[in-house]
Amino acid sequence: MIIAIDGPAASGKGTLSRRLAEHFELRHLDTGLTYRAVAAALLAKGMPLGDEAIAIEIARNLDLGHMDKSLLSAHEIGEVASRVAVLGGLREELVRLQREFANKPPGAVLDGRDIGTVVCQNAEVKLFVTASSEARAHRRTDEMRSKGIEAEFADVLEDLKRRDLRDSQRTIAPMKQAEDAHLLDTTEMDIETAFQAAVDIISKARDTMPT
Ligand SMILES: Nc1ncnc2c1ncn2[C@@H]1O[C@H](COP(=O)(O)OP(=O)(O)O)[C@@H](O)[C@H]1O
């Protein structure tokens, strides 16, 4: 079974995907980390963010099993990732790696922006996880502060809105809800409630799947 989870920044896709993967005994890939890893490597090499040939080269050498989430999760890397994510050739390379991961048995949960629309169009279940910009900015601000990073709610809100706009308006694989995706708005849900709602949707979909 492949479960596709998309949604805007800090909507809770990662948290939900990890828990769903554990619950349904599937592998999990946070595809945002693949864009973040390329962005971080370009920054480390001091290369311009628009240098697609170098970005593709970095993507070809990417080891999905060795992406350092704690380093790559930095707020600033998210911004740079969304700027390199507009490069079509780079996306093709990363999508190839992501599909390879998804298609290995027993299946997987992938989260990102274009999983239901591009990477795994034939996923058995698709969720589009969202929450109001304010709720998402509160979550990200709290998350940063809990790691000892100084964060101002207003700055985080502005950053998230700018990134969401770029991600939803780019020409190639923009963030959008797939036609056959279930919408899960978690603005008024805590993590446990959102998880239970997702399990219900997936279990119902699985019960109607041909065996
Ligand atoms: N439903 C929720 N209610 C409150 N906080 C949440 C909820 N879902 C996730 N979080 C918290 O919000 C932050 C961002 O969640 P994360 O899963 O990293 O989002 P994303 O992967 O969409 O960027 C984390 O600190 C997480 O614990």
Ligand SMILES: Nc1ccn([C@@H]2O[C@H](COP(=O)(O)OP(=O)(O)O)[C@@H](O)[C@H]2O)c(=O)n1
């Ligand atoms: N499937 C994906 C996943 C991420 N991305 C890009 O990578 C950036 C970082 O994604 P992320 O999922 O790690 O970001 P957060 O939602 O965790 O803040 C996004 O803003 C997108 O620009 C993408 O284009 N396609």
